[in-house]
Amino acid sequence: MARLFPKILCPIDLDGSASGALDLAAATARELGSEVHVLHVVAMPMPAEGAPIFVEVCRERTELARAAVAELVKKYLAAVPCHWQVEIGDPGSGITAAAQQLPADLVMMATHGRKGVSRLLLGSVAEYVMRGVACPVLIARYSPSDRDTVAHWMSSHPYATAPDEPLTKACAQIQELKVRSLPVVEDGKLLGIVTDRDIRTHLKFLESTTARQAMAKEPLTVTPETSIWDAARILRERKVGALPVLHDGRLVGIISTSDLLEALIESQ
Numbered sequence: 001m002a003r004l005f006p007k008i009l010c011p012i013d014l015d016g017s018a019s020g021a022l023d024l025a026a027a028t029a030r031e032l033g034s035e036v037h038v039l040h041v042v043a044m045p046m047p048a049e050g051a052p053i054f055v056e057v058c059r060e061r062t063e064l065a066r067a068a069v070a071e072l073v074k075k076y077l078a079a080v081p082c083h084w085q086v087e088i089g090d091p092g093s094g095i096t097a098a099a100q101q102l103p104a105d106l107v108m109m110a111t112h113g114r115k116g117v118s119r120l121l122l123g124s125v126a127e128y129v130m131r132g133v134a135c136p137v138l139i140a141r142y143s144p145s146d147r148d149t150v151a152h153w154m155s156s157h158p159y160a161t162a163p164d165e166p167l168t169k170a171c172a173q174i175q176e177l178k179v180r181s182l183p184v185v186e187d188g189k190l191l192g193i194v195t196d197r198d199i200r201t202h203l204k205f206l207e208s209t210t211a212r213q214a215m216a217k218e219p220l221t222v223t224p225e226t227s228i229w230d231a232a233r234i235l236r237e238r239k240v241g242a243l244p245v246l247h248d249g250r251l252v253g254i255i256s257t258s259d260l261l262e263a264l265i266e267s268q
């Protein structure tokens with residue numbers, strides 16, 4: 001009788017979610033006598049400019065990813081027949097291509113269950129894979145710990161400015177607080193965000209320019225439950241320095257690049 005699922009493809013991310021998928025893959029492989037193929041795709045879209053820098057960043061990120069994947073495989077799949085590889089590109093396309101090339105009898109992966117803006121901006125790799133492969137796909141739901149969420153690292157009850165205040169006040173607050181952005185709030189509702197770049201743009205007209213006139217309207221936001229990994233991806237991909245944090249439509253915090261760097265360093 002042929003074995004059930006002789007080749008299991010286990011795509012992993014390096015954001016803390018890999019352990020659940022690898023644990024499940026290892027248990028399944030031991031039970032069925034399967035072979036596990038671990039895949040990590042380094043998401044690096046090619047920029048329009050700066051190709052030499054892109055190549056160097058690619059090389060560094062790939063080396064770091066290979067070291068991390070090797071450690072995970074050693075920890076979770078030591079007694080299981082397995083192979084692993086690290087590739088560069090779009091995660092969804094890379095996983096579906098690998099499943100076809102093996103070919104995989106089962107794909108086993110974690111999903112973050114993203115909602116709201118995170119889902120809109122980052123999409124669902126799991127859904128893409130389920131639509132693109134012919135074999136069954138088994139999903140392990142990943143629930144981050146409290147320390148992996150924005151709520152743990154954000155600055156709560158952040159300072160803000162009113163929309164009709166002159167930029168001189170926002171400038172003074174930014175300098176005094178040593179921050180790079182300031183939410184613009186009216187009656188508890190977030191209207192926009194003023195950054196140090198906006199201040200520099202209007203430097204000769206600070207007294208005659210209001211926060212409403214200079215702010216970026218409808219800024220990207222996250223919730224307290226958003227994972228720090230999703231927040232970091234949004235900051236990187238949208239090239240912003242901070243994200244207001246909303247709960248039930250009201251501003252409850254702000255998380256910056258420096259907050260996330262500290263969080264990511266401590267999570268290693």
